[in-house]
Amino acid sequence: MATTAAARPRYRGGSYKARSTTSRALLYGLVFVVALWLIGPFIWLFVTSVSYQRNLLARPLPFVPPEITLQNYRMILGLVRFHAEGQAAKILPSMLNTLIVASVVTFVNLVVGTTAGYAYARFRFPLKTFSLFALLFTRMLPTIVLIPAFFVMFRALGLQNTLAGLVVAYCSFTLPFTVWIMKAYFETVPADLDKSALVDGCNRFQAYYRIVLPVSGPGLVAGGAFTFMLCWNEFVVAQVLNTKPGTTTLPPVIAAMNGQVNVDYSVIAASGFLGALPAVLLVLMFQKYMVQGLTAGSVKG
Amino acid sequence: MSLEIPTPLTVPRLRLRAVRLSEASFARLLVAPAVLAIVAVVAVPLAYSLWLSFTDVNLLRTNGAAIELFGMRLPLYRWVGLKNYLQVFSDPLYWDSLWRTLYFVGAFVIEATLVGLGVALVLNERFPGRPLMRSLLLVPWSLSRIVVGLLWIGILDFEFGAFNGYMQRLGLLTGSIAFFKDGFSALNVLVSVYTWNQAPFATLLFLAGMQSISEDLYAAAEVDGAGYWQRFRYVTLPALRPILFLVLVLCTVNAFLMLDLIYILTMGGPANETTTISWLGFQTSFAFFKFGPGTAILYTLTGLCLLVTFIYHRLILARFEPEG
Numbered sequence: 001m002a003t004t005a006a007a008r009p010r011y012r013g014g015s016y017k018a019r020s021t022t023s024r025a026l027l028y029g030l031v032f033v034v035a036l037w038l039i040g041p042f043i044w045l046f047v048t049s050v051s052y053q054r055n056l057l058a059r060p061l062p063f064v065p066p067e068i069t070l071q072n073y074r075m076i077l078g079l080v081r082f083h084a085e086g087q088a089a090k091i092l093p094s095m096l097n098t099l100i101v102a103s104v105v106t107f108v109n110l111v112v113g114t115t116a117g118y119a120y121a122r123f124r125f126p127l128k129t130f131s132l133f134a135l136l137f138t139r140m141l142p143t144i145v146l147i148p149a150f151f152v153m154f155r156a157l158g159l160q161n162t163l164a165g166l167v168v169a170y171c172s173f174t175l176p177f178t179v180w181i182m183k184a185y186f187e188t189v190p191a192d193l194d195k196s197a198l199v200d201g202c203n204r205f206q207a208y209y210r211i212v213l214p215v216s217g218p219g220l221v222a223g224g225a226f227t228f229m230l231c232w233n234e235f236v237v238a239q240v241l242n243t244k245p246g247t248t249t250l251p252p253v254i255a256a257m258n259g260q261v262n263v264d265y266s267v268i269a270a271s272g273f274l275g276a277l278p279a280v281l282l283v284l285m286f287q288k289y290m291v292q293g294l295t296a297g298s299v300k301g
Numbered sequence: 302m303s304l305e306i307p308t309p310l311t312v313p314r315l316r317l318r319a320v321r322l323s324e325a326s327f328a329r330l331l332v333a334p335a336v337l338a339i340v341a342v343v344a345v346p347l348a349y350s351l352w353l354s355f356t357d358v359n360l361l362r363t364n365g366a367a368i369e370l371f372g373m374r375l376p377l378y379r380w381v382g383l384k385n386y387l388q389v390f391s392d393p394l395y396w397d398s399l400w401r402t403l404y405f406v407g408a409f410v411i412e413a414t415l416v417g418l419g420v421a422l423v424l425n426e427r428f429p430g431r432p433l434m435r436s437l438l439l440v441p442w443s444l445s446r447i448v449v450g451l452l453w454i455g456i457l458d459f460e461f462g463a464f465n466g467y468m469q470r471l472g473l474l475t476g477s478i479a480f481f482k483d484g485f486s487a488l489n490v491l492v493s494v495y496t497w498n499q500a501p502f503a504t505l506l507f508l509a510g511m512q513s514i515s516e517d518l519y520a521a522a523e524v525d526g527a528g529y530w531q532r533f534r535y536v537t538l539p540a541l542r543p544i545l546f547l548v549l550v551l552c553t554v555n556a557f558l559m560l561d562l563i564y565i566l567t568m569g570g571p572a573n574e575t576t577t578i579s580w581l582g583f584q585t586s587f588a589f590f591k592f593g594p595g596t597a598i599l600y601t602l603t604g605l606c607l608l609v610t611f612i613y614h615r616l617i618l619a620r621f622e623p624e625g
Contacts, residue, residue: 027426027428031428034420035434038434038440039440041453041497042444044452044455044463045455048455058466059466059469060466060467060469061463061466108338112334112338115331115332115335116334116335119329123324123325125325125328125332126329128328137607138339141347141606142557142558142599144579144582144599145347145600145602147586147587148350148586148592148599149349149353151592152592153346172343175343176343204324229443233445234445235446235447240587250445251561254445254448258447265455265458265461268451272447272451276444276448280440280443282443284440291505294502295505295509298547
């Protein structure tokens with residue numbers, strides 16, 4: 001037993017036996033590698049965003065950046081004039097567009113998707129199984145196949161190059177998810193809660209609205225934060241449907257900057273980091289609820 | 302369950318409302334907005350796209366047949382039957398892209414599942430800082446794929462990439478590696494970058510599954526003399542089977558659809574060597590505005606996704622999980 005342990009380091013899920021030194025060293029080594037892989041690239045994005053391009057080009061690359069600067073952020077926030085300020089000036093307005101679209105879609109999803117999720121979790125009604133299957137089907141559906149139709153229809157409806165059009169298009173991939181996540185969440189809320197509310201004189205809607213919804217904060221946060229994140233990060237739909245300057249969201253603007261030959265990578269990195277920050281902070285803030293909501297929604301689906 | 306509920310007759314205090322809906326009609330009322338919205342933003346565009354794939358769409362045309370509704374004008378394009386599909390299937394680029402897509406999907410599914418499972422095994426151990434590590438899991442996953450591509454450019458670029466720079470600093474490399482110069486290498490970079498973005502979610506699912514496994518099973522296996530790998534093989538893996546199925550399906554479908562990373566990293570190049578079906582459909586539709594063949598390509602992609610989901614379902618779930 002001792003020889004095999006020495007030859008093949010062992011570590012285990014339970015911790016009721018102390019680990020050997022070798023297995024502990026192996027575990028910490030693996031943890032370090034995983035941490036480096038997970039967060040290293042994002043940290044490097046930040047490092048490049050506070051560096052000058054000339055220092056990134058140095059070969060061999062110094063381990064500690066020789067200079068730190070906020071110049072790239074000043075450029076994209078429009079505080080300094082530089083040769084690509086036309087590109088950089090689009091960052092903040094497009095961030096505002098993204099914020100508007102993501103907030104409206106999240107609101108719509110929470111109102112519409114939550115009520116549907118509640119009904120799916122609680123009641124039996126005709127075509128329930130069929131519509132649940134249809135919902136699963138839409139989750140497996142590529143959004144991109146819908147975009148040509150949106151393109152032609154939005155042109156006819158005057159929704160092309162509008163934020164309202166993006167809201168409509170984004171609901172196509174967020175709403176089925178929200179219904180599913182909320183259904184999974186309401187299944188964890190005891191049904192006795194609404195039943196006792198009915199006994200106490202609420203009607204069915206009041207039981208949902210006044211009794212169940214107020215204790216469903218974690219589920220709402222999970223569904224809402226996930227929807228917001230999807231919209232904040234979406235690229236293809238916005239890129240295709242909103243081509244007029246000033247009407248699009250942040251990811252297409254960053255992608256367009258990346259295509260410019262005369263813009264330094266460090267400036268693009270700054271806009272990428274700034275653009276990524278809201279979604280990352282949101283997810284980290286609500287991680288507990290999101291992980292619960294998403295794993296429950298996925299595993300049951 | 303519902304039988305245990307006191308009926309209004311047993312509860313005299315109950316105030317009867319003016320409108321009392323039956324359970325089914327109340328449920329229908331709650332579901333209606335979502336169902337109508339999903340029909341409007343998913344089913345209708347889906348059907349219209351299907352229709353477009355059988356027509357000679359011309360976006361420049363402003364006259365001709367059209368549906369006029371409330372002052373809006375939805376052009377009706379001419380039905381051309383299977384012409385778009387035949388045109389797509391006779392294009393060698395389509396078949397090249399299809400084989401490349403299958404390679405991409407296969408490589409990604411294997412890499413993302415193995416990495417996701419491996420990371421979950423590490424994070425399931427006890428060590429100081431484990432909650433922090435689990436938070437960090439969410440970082441790659443919560444980034445826009447545009448930013449994901451961007452930050453990997455910062456690492457892999459030939460001129461200013463950190464990888465080449467640090468490898469030279471450590472003396473492990475004399476020149477610089479051009480990751481995107483060769484098509485096959487670029488395709489594999491796409492697989493790995495997409496894995497970085499997606500595997501953390503697989504890890505979350507695996508971790509959730511591992512936490513639901515009873516500690517007693519491990520203790521019993523250990524008493525029976527099972528080593529780490531035996532416990533993994535005979536306790537962990539069987540319990541994770543439904544989640545493994547889910548991860549495989551999600552990874553496969555996501556890999557078929559991956560588009561934004563190609564946009565930011567390779568644009569399908571060099572020389573179409575990273576062009577997958579989704580990229581080909583995207584380019585045909587929105588770079589060349591050939592909506593007919595474009596939607597035809599995208600519809601074959603949709604068919605592939607659904608086929609794969611169906612096959613997995615039959616193969617894995619039906620055979621091993623009769624109760625699930």
